[in-house]
Amino acid sequence: MQPAAALLHLTTSDRAILTRSRAAAAELDLLRRRWPLAFAATWQPECPRCPRAVHGARWYRGVVLDYLDGARHQCPSCGAITTRTSQRVALRALLDPVIRSGYLLGGNRVGKTEVGAMLIVAFSLGSEHPAVIRWARVNGLDTARIQPEPGRAWAVGQTFAAFREYLGPKLVKYLPGETAYRAWGANGESEAVLPGGGVVIGKAIEQARGSSAGKNPFEGAAIVAALFDEEPQIRFAVDSTEMRLVDSRGPVYNTMTPLSGWTPYLVSRLGWYQKGETPPPGVVLAQIHGEDNPHIDATELRRRLARQPASVQRARLRGEITTLEGRVHENWDRSIYVVPSFNPPSDWPRFGGIDFGTRVPFAHLWFALDQRADVLHVYREHYQAEWTTRQHADAIWREETCPDCRPSAEVGSERWWEWMFAANDHRIKCDTCGGTGRREPEIVIRWADPEGLDSRLTLNSEYGIATTPANKDRRGTFDSLWDRFALDAEGKPGIVIHDCCVETIREIENLVWDENRRAEFETKGDDHAHDVLRYVCHGLRRAGYGRVEDASE
16 A cells, blocks of 8 residues: 555544654754754764664664773674774863863864864853753763853854854854854854854954954953864964953863874974873863764775875874875876876866966966866976066967967057957957867966966956966865875876976976975975966865865864
8 A cells, every 4th residue: 555545544543643743753853953952963983893774874884882981992782892083982071071171183074173063052052051951961971061051152263264164064053043143154253143142253363363463353252162173373362262261261172183293383282292291181182083983984085095195194084193294295106197198178177277486487287177077187387487477478378379360469469459359259260269269268267376466467457367366275275186186986086187297297296395394384396386286276176176075074
């Protein structure tokens, strides 16, 4: 009997029960939307040998392990004892009643920002709120560290852009459904006012840059807790925040993947851990590993990281504080990443990137994206020192314009601009290009070093080459580049270099880390074309052209 037909044969009593069940389910769904923190469950590791049924899982799921002590867990099915990490155990450590400073180090995809967001929402609601009480019961937490009444808490990202992209959405996931948001997602401080009086202020470390001579943006009213998502590069911002916690004796939390190694900030805060000593009173360090997270495919995670430097792999898998050393691309293999040159198909979107230079080389690379395979092709380069901007512009246009109708006049001249305007309006009679004046598809976006503002303006106004300022964040751009270098399940990379790009290949093979500035992701050697690779890979990622992952997790 079909389900719809079966309903016709229900008794009056059965129908009443079904109606009540549906009403209860609707009420439960309403409660989930109103108080999502109350239903938030942290993850625990699972046994790799004992399977359990999981509907819709894309990979193997095992029996949830029981926590014993330290990092030891035991399988309730086979009895095996293993050393594993747990999001739940880390959260319990951060909520220890005596903690003033809590550090959560984790690899990618472990949910460390999720933990931080839960904490901030819980502190803003207060321990006596029913949602916090249920959240604590679900996860086996002691909430004595949380003040009883609603409070004001800070959530601090690296930049306002990072807050909008990573931290803000995690907070919204756990904030009450009736929260009032003010300037949330704006390029500045934002505020979330919770029903009942709690407040979460969204801030960014970048507020502290250049503020030493003026107002300190990390001063103000007392708060009950603070979260720094990823490493705060400006120490006085943390010091000032801690002063805001004096009245409430509240904690400051820091969740991060320590990709920059032992920076001065980490040495000052976690030097005891570096030396193998016990933590100072009121300080706790918790760690969670991506390989232990049952909600992701650990094999896929390891594969994606396989082409990255060993130190970066340890940081991104396990949250270890390591040191960058040796070659930047130590797993580079020409047989994988270099392909014979060819002209990419016309339906592949084109992109460009520029790193300016005069005495040092000016580098321009041309890219084509095979969107079906999500493979980025570096198919042409212009690499030249001691040239004027006009000479570089001429070289770029010679590669992009039709050789049969392009005028012999100097680029930027009146005759040149007449031809450009005619080409843009398709008023040129040319069988080769069909009147477009172009040799190949037009560049969609051309990213350039934002510090070369004068050169960018000159290229645009005098020679018709428009550029977009690149994001130069070294950690973020390296992350995007390494993600492109990762191999897929078939062993294929997300980026290949055509063999005509000899200077780009040379730089990749010779670039090494600067031992004096490794924490800042600085390198030694020629890196002009390599900088372009970083700009474009990161630009594509931010623009949504493939290889997009949540870098915060």
